[in-house]
Amino acid sequence: MRINRIVPRSALAGLAVLAGLALFGGAGTAAADTPSPSSSSSAGGSDAPSQAGTAFRTATAARQGQHATASASTGDYLYWVFPADAGQSATVDATVKLPEASARHGASTWQLDVYDGLRRRQSCQYGSQTRVAAADAESVTMTCHLRTVRSWAEPWANDPLPGSYYIRLTVLDLPQEDLGLPVRAEVVATSSGSGGAHAVDGSLASPLTAVTAPDASSATPAPSGTSDTAGAATPAGTAAGPEDGWSSGWWSDRWIWTVGGGILGALAGVAGYSMARGPGRLSYRRPPGV
The missing domain is CATH 2.60.120.1310 (Jelly Rolls)
Incomplete structure (x- = not known):
């Protein structure tokens, strides 16, 4: 039996969003200190x-x-x-x-x-x-x-x-x-x-x-x-x-981290579910001679 699993693209998208939010949060902090x-x-x-x-x-x-x-x-x-x-x-x-x-x-x-x-x-x-x-x-x-x-x-x-x-x-x-x-x-x-x-x-x-x-x-x-x-x-x-x-x-970088944390949490949940569930189909090959 061989199970073909494909890494979902949503995980890669989640990593990209994570990097973007990290850069955005850093910029927000720097702006607050000016x-x-x-x-x-x-x-x-x-x-x-x-x-x-x-x-x-x-x-x-x-x-x-x-x-x-x-x-x-x-x-x-x-x-x-x-x-x-x-x-x-x-x-x-x-x-x-x-x-x-x-x-x-x-x-x-x-x-x-x-x-x-x-x-x-x-x-x-x-x-x-x-x-x-x-x-x-x-x-x-x-x-x-x-x-x-x-x-x-x-x-x-x-x-x-x-x-x-x-x-x-x-x-x-x-x-x-x-x-x-x-x-x-x-x-x-x-x-x-x-x-x-x-x-x-x-x-x-x-x-x-x-x-x-x-x-x-x-x-x-x-x-x-x-x-x-x-x-x-x-x-x-x-x-x-x-x-x-x-x-x-009233604006501070707490808003950035709060909203960014919520988005990252949602993306992490979706990515983890997709990776655990797999592509949604299993392929089964009968062994030779059976």
Whole structure:
């Protein structure tokens, strides 16, 4: 007896679909890790803030990707506020241009802090949050990479949540004679999508703190050369929401893996059934002499 079995073409088709979905899933993950369009669309825009607040209530609003600048005096507390939505991993970079070395009397220590909408200080995953500038240094740069913003968290947790995030830049230690010297600060907040690996169930009913849109019609420009933003074009202490709305990034690579897994499971079932059942017919040859 000889049984002729033919490997079904559906199995080969299933392998091809598997390879295609693997490539598609990889592309989806890579796309989720690329910076969001808002991170670079307005980096060089003329509407970037040129002042800074001196407290949480007077923080200057800035969008992600905007290079906010401010002229201030050494020893001032400088505040900015920007929005961060669920699924974003924000990075804040700050640069301080120091006075002439001939006018300074020693090294200085600068620090960059980031607070959420509830004014809870957020820890940095990595980056140089505190830097020491030598007596002859021209500038000092600090970086803080925050944890991924979550859409929901337990009340006892200190997880980053969607809403306003405050940037505070100040000097911690310097010679007494250097207080009041003029400095030039620049900060920029950018973010990248973290993908479905950091997604959680649940969502907030509203972002942290009151978030309003800019209202230039009722604003009075502040005097040039000052760091106070009481009359800035954007309401002080609030951040304009994302251009596409809060929690609009509902898409993640979890959808790709869920749908792809379902398709692969169905194809595997069909291919396994076809291979176990065979072509559907058996051929029998009578032995010679029988």
